Amino acid sequence: MPVALLLVLVLVLAACGVATPAPGAAAGSVPVVRPEVLAEIPHDPAAFTQGLELHDGVLHEGTGLVGESEIRALDPDTGEVRAAAPLPPAYFGEGITVVGDTIWQLTWRDGVALEWDRQTLTLRREVPIDGEGWGLCLADDGRVVRSDGTDRLRFHEPADLAETGSVAVTRDGAPQRQLNELECVGDRVWANVWHSDEIVRIDPGTGVVDLVVDASGLLDPARRRDADVLNGIAHVTGDEYLLTGKLWPATFRVRLAPPGPVRPAG
Structure with a gap:
């Protein structure tokens, strides 16, 4: 179609009140939201954050790297480390979740998950895990959900992390990897996407991504130079969350306002 004729057609459609797509917009694409920053809280810049979860007024954090991995209890308002326990020195710590009086913590490629006493941060036992361990959360149906860096969410029994099934995750019909x-909230699972500033919200029943959080620029460029990737999401209340990253000097309390209704937790 000649350019002049195409321009006339666009103008006619606009005059008739018919919406025209923005340049580069894809039909049926997943909605994208930006976090609204409510507060900034100090965060240990030496913490290689792998898991974050707020429970009963305590912010639990799991950190990684061989010889440096820890399970921690933080003050959610100040970022102060209230208590910490090291992992066995050969382990590379990963994601965490609270199940009753237990904190489960994954290891990356060590083939085990660690069960900690939530109150004392005492290691109770190790259980076997097939494949890699990345993220972990407790769904409102009682299942523990695990990521392993692929496009799958895996489901586990909360008592011993025995695997019970999995679902493939897709975004606009394509596999969503990494x-x-x-973080499990209501009937959805939120997941950081490695090597990106994105967080995706997933329906664990279908594996479909129905919302994307674009958190680019959350940490200013000057402080980002010495930091690693965005990695750490903890639900606070309603549509408020805590977001941080590996080696980040700050945690941000943000509002994530989804454009559609989601059944609330509980």
């Missing part, structure tokens, strides 16, 4: 740290 699923990392997880």
Whole structure:
């Protein structure tokens, strides 16, 4: 179609009140939201954050790297480390979740998950896990959900992390890979996407991504130079969350306002 005729057609459609797509917009694409920053809280810049979860007024954090991995209890308002326990020195810590009086913590490629006493941060036992461990969260149906860096969410029994099934995750019909740290809220699973500033919201029943959070620029460029990737999401209340990253000097309390209704937790 000649350019002049195409321009006339666009103008006619606009005059008639018919919406025209923005340049580069894809039909049926997943909605994207930006976090609204409510507050900034100090975060240990030496913490290689792998898991983050707020429970009963305590912010639990799992950190990684061989010889440096820890399970921690933080003050959610100040970022102060209240207590910490090291992992066995050969282990590379990954995601965490709270199940009753237990904190489960994954290891990356060590083939085990660690069960900690939530109150004392005492290691109780190790259980076997097939494949890699990345993110972990407790769904409202009682299942523990795990990511392993692929496009799958895996489901586990909360008592011993025995695997019970999995679902493939898709975004606009394509596999969504590199699923990392997880947070279960209501009937959805939120997942950091490794090597990106994105968080995706997933329906664990279908594996479909129905919302994307674009958190680019959350940490200013000057401080980002010495930091690693966005990785850490903890639900606070309603549509408020805590977001941080590996080696980040700050945690951000943000509002994520989804454009559609989601059944609330509980």
